[in-house]
Amino acid sequence: MPVLSVRDLSIDYITRKGPVHAVRDVSFELEKSETLAIIGESGSGKTTLAVGLIRLSPRGTKVTKGEILYTKNGLTTDIRTLDEDDLREYRWAEAAMVFQAALNSFNPVITIWEQFLDTARAHGMKDRQKVRDRADELLELVHLDAKRVLPAFPHELSGGMKQRVLIALSLMLEPQLVILDEPTTALDILTQRSIIDLLKQLRERLGFSMIFISHDLSIAAELADRMITMYAGRVVEAANVDDMFYRPRHPYSVGLLRAVPRVSGALGSVASIPGSPPDLMRLPVGCSYAPRCPYAIDACRAADPPLVPVDTPRHEAACIRWKHVAEVLGSNAEVPVAEKLA
Amino acid sequence: MNALIELDHVSRTFTTPAGVITAVDSVSLALGQGEAMCLVGESGCGKTTTGRLLTGLLRPTGGRLLYEGKDVWLTKGADLARFRRAVQLVHQDPYASLNPTRTVFQTLSAPLFRHKKANSQRQALSAVTELLQRVDLSPPENFIAKYPHQLSGGQRQRVAIARALTVDPKVIVADEAVSMVDVSIRISLLNLLLALAKEFSVTIVLITHDLAVARYFASRGRIGVMYLGRMVELADTEALVTDPAHPYSAALIAAIPEADPDITRSKTRVELRSAEIPSLLRLPPGCSFHPRCPLAEAGLCDVLVPELLPIPGTREVACHVAVRERTSERAVVTA
């Protein structure tokens, strides 16, 4: 049974000019100890989706439909039906969300230790000494010196240190699911590398399932087992990492992969996607990628293409011309898209 | 080829309540006409300050800034203004680079009127239309009357580039100009800058932390790697990417995640001796990378500040060990 199974989840932003469909009929599953990358650009709805998974959507948003089924030791519950107390328990004990280090995720006027204590107390760990030992253990886990970090105020830590403390804090109650929002954005290259290696290490040791959202494909290549790409609020493709990188079936995934240059290996025919990002207020009828898609035909503009299974296992794409995309790419070899289209 | 614009051992310090910070430490860099090069480095390495020094918006506290051979900060009045117009800056944040209360036309026509490149409405209108076409914002009529908040991030950066072009600059410093724009349209912005370099022989310096973007943009040019205010390596892009001379460049290239599962998961790591970034207030003696450098030799690297010295293959590196190994007679030519 998957740890998390999301079915037809839709989330709207209520604005004066009417509802904006930020997330539209999103479905995906996450197995135990599996890492899923949700890749999308601005306006794709990835953050709205992630925050929606723990029902933390800001004021002015509404989950219109869909289920979020969470399973632990064989018992499945729909998060959307949890009452306030159970929801509070679910948050952090079951699913912990780690925000971007660049955003100020720490209360600036109290020390890191107080924020550890707050979290522990909120989940019934009253004994200060036990919380202190747990904090030391967690900070040790993320290679930080507890004596220096705990008494410090948030602004006294560097970006990299803050991201590590956030990760340590997220593991306090041994959650089964850790959700990370852009875990390495706004960090320097070497710090980014240390965070990626740290996440790999922790995942191996503690076996939690992980979802992370990012606009950066290279992080997905590093960490993910499975990937979904989102465009204008919808999942356009879901696949294992190798299938997504070497055998993409949705024109947007192809375009995105082709638009990212690499340092090692040949550059190939790197190229941008024409046009500009979708305006969620005025989405076109039919496939929202049609205006920018080189393979679009009239049928594409008729209706929203559903997610259909494609020619490799556990691989789906929301494009009625995915076979044509496969032909254009040609070989299924483990060669980057940019080189195949060179 | 004599350099169009050159930094000659330029330094810049800032006094803060906590002490004096050397943001840029005697950096030398010569750029020819139409050259497209990149300055790369992590935050705090001084690449943004170097960019500001190049544009003349920031006065160096040491060394000289030469433009067409003349020391800019010794020139006065008209010459200084001419230099100031010849070097333009394109900023990082598309949401802050354009004045929200002015339309695209007002933003682009102000410099045209100011420098007598247009004397009437009609001339300004046609000049602006041509500028918008040159930065691929077509049809121009859709953009002229728009306010910045009605444009996407990519479109705003194009207007910012068009604004820089209003004064026919010889040099454009693009400070992280693509890092806040959607991944899928970055390449088109880089291509626009490359086209300016090729067709109008404008020298372009792209400042970025993203080595992959740097490799694409300067694939036929050079990359300069900076660390804590110093230029540690300056080399042709392909040479630097495939065979980095300075241990810091090697560490960066090894650490970068690649958008390709097979390559990125099989990369060999460079283990640094410490992850701690030294404070700009108290730089380590000698080479400031020595506390973290796997090749550091006690008595040499922690005493003597390495100069940027040439090594075979039109390259320069500021590392005693690298220079010694690559220039000694019995240097084995590595594959």
Next chain:
Amino acid sequence: MTTAVAAKSQVRIAVNPRRYLGDAWRHPIARAVLKAFLTIWVTTTLTFLLIRLMPGSPVELKIDELIQTSNGSLSYEEAKAIASSLFAINLNAPIHEQYFSFIWNLLHLDIGSSFLSSGTSVTSIILSVLPWTLFSVGTGLLLSFVVGIGLGLLAAYRRDSLLDRVVSTGGSLVSSIPNYLIALMMILFLGVQTHLINFTSMRGAYTPGMVPGFTLAFIGDLFYHASLPITIYFLTQIGHWILSMRSATLSALEEDYVTAARARGLSDGRIRTAYVGRNAVLPLVTQLAISVGFIVGGAAIIEQIFAYQGVGLRLLAAVTQRDYPVIQGIVMLTTIAVVVANLAADLLYSKLDPRIGRAGGAAG
């Protein structure tokens, strides 16, 4: 995507946090104390110039007055000598010497004696009235601060509800009406027209004949007499605190650390106090400092309307009697009291906000 922005901001990133903060802690406190002394020095000099050098200054007026009342028997020099003793300064000495003796006396808290009751020193006069003003203004201000914070927090949490609209609009309107007009209306309606409160019995700071001491009766009597002024000071500032706290809370609620705290399953109560409340109240502490000065100033008219013997009323009496040493004394001592209050609020701010630890963190 790096956050490398203007060169100045690079300073923050790779600096050893503990040492850099250490310097910042000492530096702002010293700066705040220096600023306080500077303010006091400027005020004393300002009042000195006002009394001494202004054309038709009180000193000249006093000399002419002496000459007239003695209908010509006093010469200018003799009148000047009398005036010197009254003003406790040697008028013949050159101006800068007068100034130094003036400052010297001030340091010894000797600022001359009142023209009228020539025996009593200005300091003793002031010390007998200043406490009442500080007591009434202080209580009114603290009450309006505490209630304002609470209502502002509530209004922000129930944004755009009826409560929010009533509290914020009502608060801002009450505080925009000049407080002395509210005082007059209170007397007019609650006193004269409806006899709800017997304000004549409330005159003065306490009922004459009461034995001053820490007895419950005496303190009760104090509050009875001061109740009207306190209500006015409360109403004057309440709108400001509600609005400031409401907007500070609204922006605090949008901060990421509040979402992160909710994601960590923290209880609403804990988030409301330690996360939203503490951050929102920060800018208000410095505004508290500034409003002390405003309220003490405004007290003069309130004390006159309610006949409450505070320093304001005494100043007005001194003004009508042209009792310049007392005027000069009151202006200086009230400023010193206000400056000390500001210093305290600034230090409190630097203690509350570890990020800057900057005293003098006034808004703006």
Next chain:
Amino acid sequence: MTTAILARPTFGQRLLGMWLSAAGFLRLLSQRPVGLIGFIGIVFFLLLAFVAPLFVPFQNDPSLVDIYQTPSPAHPLGTDFQGKDVLNQIVFGGRDILTVAILAALVSTLIAITFGSIAAVVGGKVDSTILAITDVVLTLPKLILLIAVAAILRPTGFLFLAVLLGALQWSSLLRQIRSQVLSLKERDYVEAARSLDLGIVHIVFREILPTMRSYIAIHFIFAMTEAMYAQVFIVILGLVPVSGSNWGIMLYFAQGQGALYFRDSIWYILSPILAISLVQLSLVSFASALEDIFNPRLRGSA
């Protein structure tokens, strides 16, 4: 509509532009009823103070017979202790007060803008001295000083009173303008304007000030309320030689003549109180609405 909004619009377009923005502004204001009422109040009192006196005859005929008359058709607001009509005094009582308030607000706003922007633009020593002076003035108990200064200098003319009030009020506005200009000065588009060599005039008047227009308008109104408070303050306390008649002077006499205590004199003292309060209420509610329209996330009111 591809016609470009030209850098130098013709007079017709400028007029059209102004009309459109005014209509747009009124639409925004109508969504904030309290603000709208405030706006109407301001317009009413400005008309009352500057236009009504041109039409209503000035009555200054004290008649001992009808002292403290209760409101009647002849005297809608009754009469004062000299038997003079209260409504007439109210009509003529606004002009002086509003003139001084506007002048004082002008003085304090001008000081704040000039020195605030100079401090921000020039920076360095100039900035720290201006800031030090402002900090000192900020903490002074201004009204105590006002009492002392008014008592000693005995200001009579409008201008002198306005300058005096203005000179005491500019400090907190200067700090806010300085920090506003400082933040705008750092913006990328100002740096770009500098490197395009567009000149300091363009930078200040085309790049920095336009974004501050609404900010300055709001604080000008708050400055007016402060000036009115202080002006009536010193008039009621009798610190200023009484000449002519305005709402403050009416209050001064009403208080002096014990109007507070007689049943029939209630309208004589209440009329100026209500007049002043309503002006202040209108100013504040309109300014708060402006604040909400132009920068909804502004932290804390002035």
